[in-house]
Amino acid sequence: MVIYGVAILAISMLIGVSAGELIGTLIGIDSNIGGVGLSMIILIVAVNSLSKKGRLKKPSQDGIAFWSAIYIPIVVAMAAQQNVVAAIKGGPLAVLAGVLAVLISFAAVPILSKSNKPKKENASK
Amino acid sequence: MDSIKNVLIENSLVTAFALIGLTMYLSYFISTKLTRGKLHGSAIAIMLGLLLAYYGGTVTGGEKGLADISIFAGIGIMGGGMLRDLAIISTAFGVNFNQVKSAGAIGFLSLFIGIFLSFFIGVIVALSFGYSNAVDITTIGAGTATYIVGPVTGSALGASSEVITLSIAAGLIKSMLTMIFTPFAAKFIGLNNPRSAMIFGGLMGTTSGTAAGLAATDPKLVPYGAMTATFYTGLGCLLCPSLLYFIIQLTF
Incomplete structure (x- = not known):
């Protein structure tokens, strides 16, 4: 059933985000550390082990696939509720800091990608 | 009507x-x-x-x-946090776990480099605008990391609300520019494989900016970038009010 897939996704998120909260509390900061990333790893492991045993039927997979297909529209909705006005009102300091941070971080991507490259690299396309 | x-x-x-x-x-x-x-x-x-x-x-x-x-x-x-996170996590469904493992170390390193880069850019900009108080400088640097790290750091250090607002604005600008310019920059910075996407997520840090920017570049890259970016805010909240504030305090 489709709901099985949705439930696997939901449970992965609840465990991962709880773990992120716990890590935050343990090191004494009021923030979730990597909850989403941990959830992703849990989901990958869960999906892999279930499909190896043949326990993840097509409808269940569709329950997860739906959410990943609706991801871009959700991101658009997220963009539509950003505090754009406040960002622009921050004035030249905020704009300059933001612009420089993006430019320099972009520039650092190829530098880091080229360092200690693994033996073979698979293009994603 | x-x-x-x-x-x-x-x-x-x-x-x-x-x-x-x-x-x-x-x-x-x-x-x-x-x-x-x-x-x-x-x-x-x-x-x-x-x-x-x-x-x-x-x-x-x-x-x-x-x-x-x-x-x-x-x-x-x-577009709120709950459904956004659920959807981001679901993208891991198509992830190649071997890619994640092989790029894990460099992705982790990129997180630290990313936080330091953005923080010190914010610090330099704050200095050039005449801020000289260590708390103000640290808060603006933290906000340049992400718009969540800014206020968390600012409230921890007792910064004024104007400085906190400014730090949020810097983070918001960074997030929006990342959303808009990632697809244009992708070709020039080699953003076309899981490995560089993980590095990208670690360097940029803004989950919303990274996720949206990669979605507009190549949806297949989203989970890799999002996976590292999600650690950034937490790590920033850890480093900015402690180690980085300490460095700024020693310097100024």
Whole structure:
């Protein structure tokens, strides 16, 4: 059933985000550390082990696939509720800091990608 | 008119689905007809989203963009943290775990480099605008990391609300520019494989900016970038009010 897939996704998120909260509390900061990333790893492991045993039927997979297909529209909705006005009102300091941070971080991507490259690299396309 | 408005308000999440669906349609239409597919439909959709957010912000004076207009309140649910995180996590469904493992170490390193880079850029900009107090400088640097790290650091150090607002603004600008310019920059910075996407997520840090920027570049890269980016804010909240504040205090 489709709901099985949705439930696997939901449970992965609840465990991962709880773990992120716990890590935050343990090191004494009021923030979730990597909850989403941990959830992703849990989901990958869960999906892999279930499909190896043949326990993840097509409808269940569709329950997860739906959410990943609706991801871009959700991101658009997220963009539509950003505090754009406040960002622009921050004035030249905020704009300059933001612009420089993006430019320099972009520039650092190829530098880091080229360092200690693994033996073979698979293009994603 | 009022009864239609009530229907839209009472079914706000459904209204949001309809509105975002129409926005996507319009964006892909503009993409194929006006730019012949050169500018990706989702990149246009994200820019339209930001424009709508600006409109919402100016009309209502609120903080949640279009979602502050009552009939569009559902945008706040659809694009809010809960569904956004659920959708981001679901993208891991298509992930190649071996890629994650092989790029794990460099992805982790990129997190530290990313936080240091953005923080010190913020520090330098703050200095050039005449800020000289260690708390102010640290808060602005933290905000340049992400708009969540800024206020967390600022409140921990007892910064003034103006400085905190400024730090949020710097982080918001970074996030929006990442959303808009990632698809354009992708070619030049080799952002076309899982490994560079993980590095990218670690360096940029803003989950929203990274996720939206990669979605507009190549949706297959989203999970890799999102996976590292999600650690950034937490790590930033850990490092900025402690180690980085300490460094700034020693220097100034």
